[in-house]
Amino acid sequence: MSMMKILKEFKEFAVRGNVLDLAVGVIIGAAFGKIVTSMVNDIIMPPISKILGGVNFKDKFIELSLDPKYSTLADAQANSAPVIAYGNFINVILDFTIVAFCIFLMVKGANSLRRLHAGDPEVIVEPTEKVCPYCLSKIPIKATRCGHCTSHLEHEEQDGVQEGLS
Numbered sequence: 595m596s597m598m599k600i601l602k603e604f605k606e607f608a609v610r611g612n613v614l615d616l617a618v619g620v621i622i623g624a625a626f627g628k629i630v631t632s633m634v635n636d637i638i639m640p641p642i643s644k645i646l647g648g649v650n651f652k653d654k655f656i657e658l659s660l661d662p663k664y665s666t667l668a669d670a671q672a673n674s675a676p677v678i679a680y681g682n683f684i685n686v687i688l689d690f691t692i693v694a695f696c697i698f699l700m701v702k703g704a705n706s707l708r709r710l711h712a713g714d715p716e717v718i719v720e721p722t723e724k725v726c727p728y729c730l731s732k733i734p735i736k737a738t739r740c741g742h743c744t745s746h747l748e749h750e751e752q753d754g755v756q757e758g759l760s
Contacts, residue, residue: 654681
């Protein structure tokens with residue numbers, strides 16, 4: 595396979611609408627994730643920490659060594675001590691829950707719009723024009739004579755249905 599053919603196939607793949615939509619979605623999703631992380635760390639967790647007596651969940655950990663010697667998570671991580679950082683895990687779970695709830699609300703809204711749109715009966719538009727069988731010009735549906743070629747059109751009515759409708 596030549597390099598030009600590979601580049602051509604890649605270009606066709608990359609400029610497809612759904613690939614571009616996916617790329618935009620990933621970029622917006624990453625930005626939204628940063629917003630949610632900030633909201634959890636800077637807005638939600640401080641009041642919870644205050645209620646629980648000033649506990650900072652982000653720094654909560656369990657040291658796995660037999661003789662614990664670190665008082666902060668930063669010290670333990672700086673010395674490569676084995677720890678379970680459950681406070682950070684709690685923050686990540688809150689991030690996920692908020693993102694999942696936002697996606698749920700978006701899907702719920704989209705489904706509501708889809709149901710609303712599906713419930714609308716199709717509007718049937720009655721034709722307002724017909725085609726003259728002689729000159730093929732469009733004329734009002736109730737016309738009995740063509741305004742372009744002046745032909746009489748009464749003979750088109752058969753069984754209450756007009757012929758030549760477009």
